[in-house]
Amino acid sequence: MTSRLVVTPRAKPSMTVRAGVPFVALLVALGLGAVILGLTGAAPLTVYRTMFDASLNGARAIERTLTYATPLILTGLAAAVAFRMKAYNIGAEGQLFLGAIAASGLALQLPAGTPAVLMVGAMLLGGALAGALWAGFAAVPRAFLGTDEIITTLMLNFVALALMNYLIFGSFSFWRDPTRPVPQGNTIPDSAAMPVISGRLHVGFAIAVALAVLLWWVLRNTTFGFRVRTIGDSPRAARYAGIGVPFATLAVLAISGALAGVAGAIEVSGVTNRLDPKSLAIELGYTGIVIAAVARLNPLGVVPVAIFLAAIATAGGSMQSIGVRVEVVVMMQGLIFLSVTAGEFFVTNRIGLRPAGPPEPAVTAAAADALEGAS
Amino acid sequence: MAVRQGVDGVGGEADPVALAGGPPVSLRVDRISKSFYGVAAVDDVSVELHGGEIHGLLGENGAGKSTLCSMLVGLYRPDSGRIVLDGDEVHLRSPDDAAALGIGMVYQHFRLVESFTVAENIMLGRGTAGGRRARRAVEEQVDALASEYGLAVHPGAPVWQLSVGERQRVEILKQLSRGARVLILDEPTAVLAPHEADRLFDAVRLMVDKGHAVVLVSHKMQEILGHTDRVTVLRAGRHAGTGATASLTPAALNTMMFGNDLAGTDTTEGHTAQVPGEPVLTVSGLTVTGDHGRPAVDDVSLTVRRREIVGIAGVAGNGQRELHETIAGLRSPATGTVTTAALAYVPEDRLGTGLAPGLPIEHNLALRSFRREPHARRGVLRHRAMRETATALVDAFDVRGARDGMPVSFMSGGNLQKAILARELSEAHDVLVAAAPTRGLDIAAAEAVRRHLRSERDEGRGVLLFSEDLGEVLELSDRILVMFQGRLVGEFDRGSVDLDQVGLLMTGAAE
Numbered sequence: 001m002t003s004r005l006v007v008t009p010r011a012k013p014s015m016t017v018r019a020g021v022p023f024v025a026l027l028v029a030l031g032l033g034a035v036i037l038g039l040t041g042a043a044p045l046t047v048y049r050t051m052f053d054a055s056l057n058g059a060r061a062i063e064r065t066l067t068y069a070t071p072l073i074l075t076g077l078a079a080a081v082a083f084r085m086k087a088y089n090i091g092a093e094g095q096l097f098l099g100a101i102a103a104s105g106l107a108l109q110l111p112a113g114t115p116a117v118l119m120v121g122a123m124l125l126g127g128a129l130a131g132a133l134w135a136g137f138a139a140v141p142r143a144f145l146g147t148d149e150i151i152t153t154l155m156l157n158f159v160a161l162a163l164m165n166y167l168i169f170g171s172f173s174f175w176r177d178p179t180r181p182v183p184q185g186n187t188i189p190d191s192a193a194m195p196v197i198s199g200r201l202h203v204g205f206a207i208a209v210a211l212a213v214l215l216w217w218v219l220r221n222t223t224f225g226f227r228v229r230t231i232g233d234s235p236r237a238a239r240y241a242g243i244g245v246p247f248a249t250l251a252v253l254a255i256s257g258a259l260a261g262v263a264g265a266i267e268v269s270g271v272t273n274r275l276d277p278k279s280l281a282i283e284l285g286y287t288g289i290v291i292a293a294v295a296r297l298n299p300l301g302v303v304p305v306a307i308f309l310a311a312i313a314t315a316g317g318s319m320q321s322i323g324v325r326v327e328v329v330v331m332m333q334g335l336i337f338l339s340v341t342a343g344e345f346f347v348t349n350r351i352g353l354r355p356a357g358p359p360e361p362a363v364t365a366a367a368a369d370a371l372e373g374a375s
Numbered sequence: 376m377a378v379r380q381g382v383d384g385v386g387g388e389a390d391p392v393a394l395a396g397g398p399p400v401s402l403r404v405d406r407i408s409k410s411f412y413g414v415a416a417v418d419d420v421s422v423e424l425h426g427g428e429i430h431g432l433l434g435e436n437g438a439g440k441s442t443l444c445s446m447l448v449g450l451y452r453p454d455s456g457r458i459v460l461d462g463d464e465v466h467l468r469s470p471d472d473a474a475a476l477g478i479g480m481v482y483q484h485f486r487l488v489e490s491f492t493v494a495e496n497i498m499l500g501r502g503t504a505g506g507r508r509a510r511r512a513v514e515e516q517v518d519a520l521a522s523e524y525g526l527a528v529h530p531g532a533p534v535w536q537l538s539v540g541e542r543q544r545v546e547i548l549k550q551l552s553r554g555a556r557v558l559i560l561d562e563p564t565a566v567l568a569p570h571e572a573d574r575l576f577d578a579v580r581l582m583v584d585k586g587h588a589v590v591l592v593s594h595k596m597q598e599i600l601g602h603t604d605r606v607t608v609l610r611a612g613r614h615a616g617t618g619a620t621a622s623l624t625p626a627a628l629n630t631m632m633f634g635n636d637l638a639g640t641d642t643t644e645g646h647t648a649q650v651p652g653e654p655v656l657t658v659s660g661l662t663v664t665g666d667h668g669r670p671a672v673d674d675v676s677l678t679v680r681r682r683e684i685v686g687i688a689g690v691a692g693n694g695q696r697e698l699h700e701t702i703a704g705l706r707s708p709a710t711g712t713v714t715t716a717a718l719a720y721v722p723e724d725r726l727g728t729g730l731a732p733g734l735p736i737e738h739n740l741a742l743r744s745f746r747r748e749p750h751a752r753r754g755v756l757r758h759r760a761m762r763e764t765a766t767a768l769v770d771a772f773d774v775r776g777a778r779d780g781m782p783v784s785f786m787s788g789g790n791l792q793k794a795i796l797a798r799e800l801s802e803a804h805d806v807l808v809a810a811a812p813t814r815g816l817d818i819a820a821a822e823a824v825r826r827h828l829r830s831e832r833d834e835g836r837g838v839l840l841f842s843e844d845l846g847e848v849l850e851l852s853d854r855i856l857v858m859f860q861g862r863l864v865g866e867f868d869r870g871s872v873d874l875d876q877v878g879l880l881m882t883g884a885a886e
Binding site: 221223224237238241242 | 703705720722724727728729730731732733734738741742743745746751754755756758
C-alpha cells in the first residue's frame, strides 16, 4: 500500500518550530556546502572555522558583522513596513542615496563647532526627510492615481544613483573635496561622526534596533498599525471598514523612505564619513527587500535576519583570504541563505504521510474559481 | 430531429449530419449523481444530447447546472452513473480527456492570456511548438474556422485589445480548433450586449447545422425559448423535466424551475404583522456602471422603512451586487442618490470584503470600532478590550472554530457569516443591508441568520435583503422587489405575491 505526502498549512506555528527549523536548515546548508568545498579541494572544517572566526568569534568579528548589519536592518524595515501594506517600495536603494546626500550636505554646511548631538541629530533628520521626499515622488501618484509603485520606485533608484555620481564624479559640487585631483567626497567634520559603542561598532546600530522595536510596536499597538495591517490583508475590507486607503499609502511610503534615508545618513556619519558613492552603492536597498521577505515582514524578525546576512557577507570575505575562490564563496553564501529561506515552508506548513485513499475530486483552484458564481 | 431553418441561408449549404465524415455525435448522461460533503449537487440526472441540436439547460442558481457540466468536461468525477459517448461509456479524468473526445466548454469567466494574440491563445494548451511556421498554420486555421462559423476575429490581434464579445468568440474558436463536437456554453450572454448575443446565436446555429451538439446553460427563459431545440430543467440537483422547446410554455418551464412547493411555503411562520415606520434608506434614480462598462444598475429607486424587510428577488448577475455595493459606499453611482441612516452591511463576499482573511477574529470583529473607546485610546489599541469584545460576540452569536491569533480564513462559511453579523449588528444602526446572507450555509446556520434578520425588523429597524433564493425572499420579506437586467421590474406586497408572475419577471419572460 502506498502513502501520499500531504501538506497542510499550520494555523499558528509553535515557537519550537519557528526557532528549530532555521537551525536545522543551517546545518543542512553546511552539510551540502562541505560537499562543494570538498569537491573544490578545500578542507570544509578549516573553511567553516575561518568563516566563524571572521563573522562571529570575538569582539572584533562581532563588531564588524553588526556594523555591516546596521544599514541592512534599516532598509529591511523600509521594505517590511511598505510590503506589509502591499505597497511595494523597491526604492530603498535610491532613498538611501538621497539620505546620504542630505546628511553629508548638512554636515558640511553646518558650523564644524556644532555639538555632536545636534549635528548627528540634524543629519538623521535630514536623511529621513530626504528619503521620505524621494519616496513621495512615487507615493503621491500611487495613492491618488493608482500608478504602479514598483516601476516608479525602481526607476527613481537610477535617478538617485546618477545624481550621487554626478555630485562627486561629474561636477565640482559642494560635496566634492576640492583639494584632491581624484574625485572624492569632502570629509565631514569630527562632530558629524557617529559616536562609537565599541571598536568600529557605532551608535547607529542601536538606533536601527530601536527603530525596529518602535516600528513593531506601532504596527501592533496603534490604530495606525491596525489600518496598515487591514489594508495589507484586504484593501476591500479596509475600504468597507471606512479606512482611508490613499492617506495610509502616503504615510507608509513616507515612513519607508524615511527609514532608508536614515540608513544613508548613518552610513555617512558612522562608516564612510563622506559622500562616497562606491561604498554606498552596494545594493543595501535591494538586500533589504530580501531581508524583509525572509523576516516575513515582521520588524523584529528583520534584525536577526539582517545580522545573519551580514555575518554571511563578512564570512565570505574571510574565505577568499584563505584561498577559496570567489565563485565558491558566492555559492556558499547563496546555499546558506536559500536553505534558511526554504525552511520557511516547513514553518508555515505541516508535512505528513497519509495512506492512499480515494482520489481527491479532480478540481483545481483555477477551475473552482471559474465556476464561482454559477451553480 | 428538430433542426431549424438555417440563418441567412448559409446553414442550408452545410451538411447537417456530417462532421469530419462521421455520424452525428450523441452524448448520453445516464443517472448521474455527485455530492459534496454529503449534499447532493446533482442527483440521479439523465440527459441526452444529439448532434444537430441546441439543448438548453435551465435552472436556478444552485440547481446543479454547473456541477453537471463540470462532470461532462472532466472537472468532477461522478459518484455514480455513466457518461456514454457515441455508444461507448467514457471515463473523463480531466478536461484534457474530455477535449480529446471532443467535449469542450466555454466558461463565463474567460481563460485567455491577455498579452497573447488570438492565435497564441488557441495554440496554448495544445502542446504545439511555438515556431513561426506553426503560428502561421494556426492563424490560417483560425481564419478558416472563423469564416466557416461566422466568428469574425483577427488571429493576430492581442487579446487585451478585444471586446468581451470577441474574446468569447476566441474561446469558442479554441474549442472548435481542438475538435469539439459537443460544446457547452455557460451563461454565454451574461456579458454580452443584445446585438452581440444575436451574433453569437447565429454562429451557434451554424455549428449545430454542421452536426455539433451545443448545450446552452442559462437561467434566462426567453433565451432558452428563442434559441434552443430541446430543453432540460434542473431543480435542486434533480431532473425536473425535458422536452422539445416548441412544446413548452413559459408557465410550464417556470413550474419546472421553481416547482409548486413555493406556493405551499408557510409565509406567516415567525412573522408578525408590523406597521412600517419612517424611511431609513432611500435610493432614487440610481444608475451604476458595472465592471464591463455597461450600466449594471439602471434607474433604480426604492425605500426601506423601519419595521419592514424589503426583499430583492432576482437571478444573480442582474445588478444586485452593484446595487448593494453602491448603497454601502463601495462604488460610486453614475447618477442618482442614496440616502441612508446608520447602515450595517453584510456583503456578498465574506472573505475579502466582509472580513480580512489573514487576520484573526479579534481584529476582524473590531474593524468598525477600532478607532473608539474601549478598543483604542489616543491612537493606541487596547488588545485586552478587543479580545473581551470578541469573546462576548463569539458567545452571543455562536461563532465556532475561532482561535486566538488564527487567521479567520481557516473558519467555515457559516461561522464567517455569523462573525460578520456579530460585528455589524453590534454597531449602532438603523438599517441592515444583507447580500446573499445564507448562501452556502448549512440549514442550521442559515436559520440562525434568518432569525437575526427577523429580529432586526421586530426591533424597529429596516432590512434590505438580496437573495438568489426565491423561497427565502418570500419567507422573510414584507415587500418584494424583482430585479432583472439592472432594473426593478416588479413590486409585490407580502400578502399578494403572484408566484408565477415573480418567476416570469425574474427570468425576463414577462414583457
